[in-house]
Amino acid sequence: MAVLLTDEQVHDVRERIRQVAERQIAAHGIAALSLRSIATELGWTAASLYRYFASKAELLDALRAAAHNRFSDRIEAAHDSTDDLWERSRAIGDAYVDFAMQEPAAYQVMFDYEQEEGEKSDDLRAAERRSHLTLTTYVREMAEAGLFEGDPDQIAHTYWATIHGLIVLRMAGKLDASPGFDTLRHAAMRLITRGARPDRG
Template identity: 65%
Template structure:
């Protein structure tokens, strides 16, 4: 007779499956990763794996949603680190880079792969929306406080594009090793901030001009 697992045990097993799947998908891509290979690493047959995830698409969806949530948890915690908006924005940039280098497979699942909208579960859509909100909320707060001037979404995307580009280049070993990553990151963010800085914030921003 099969042993019935509790909800907590099922959740633990699903998490273990996602951890293995995350590495396979990041390494081989959504098309190259196979349920059989994922199951073999766990020591199962593919049939056992299908008891927890009905398809590879479902597993990919759940694995990406979980990666998004971990990423968002880090960004949200950084955003609660202090009342000063410049300090908060710097903490968010630090948290973003820390997550990328600490969890490169999860970072790749979040930003290197995409799925058709029809294949996304409500959980994945919600996780993506949460991450997008957290990546722009602090910039909206800075614009509303008069520290930056311009469209908050455009400024946030500029910060993100530069930070993501530097992260990817660092992961690929393409950056000059003589230039510390954080120095490049803060310099790039400083340039964006200078372009978006509100005139009335020039004194404060000049002291701490590197949000990300």
């Protein structure tokens, strides 16, 4: 007879599975991940893992929700670290890059794996809405303060698309040479920022 676990114990086991899954994704990629490979690393039977996740798709859904929420924790902390809007923007950019570099498997599962909207859990949809909000709120605040003009969502998405592209290039080993990742990132952000600033005439 299976042992009944408390909600807290179930959460702890699922968290342990998540950590193993992200480690395997970092080492071998999303395609190589399977419940069987995780069970083998944990020393479990594959059947025992199905008590916590019914399928690889369900596990990836949970991984993505957890990754989005950890990402949002970082961005929200950066947002709240200062009241200066320009310093806040820089802090958010730094937090974004730090998360991607420190948790590359989580970053990969957030953006390199996609699900049909109808297949997403409520937890994942909520986590995605939260992370989208973290990346648009500060730009909207800057626009409201007169520091930017134009559509805040478009400006925020331009920032995001640029920094994401640079991160993908860095992860692929394409930005190791001059001018270097940080130099290029700051130059790209300055160019976007200048274009979004109002014309003071």
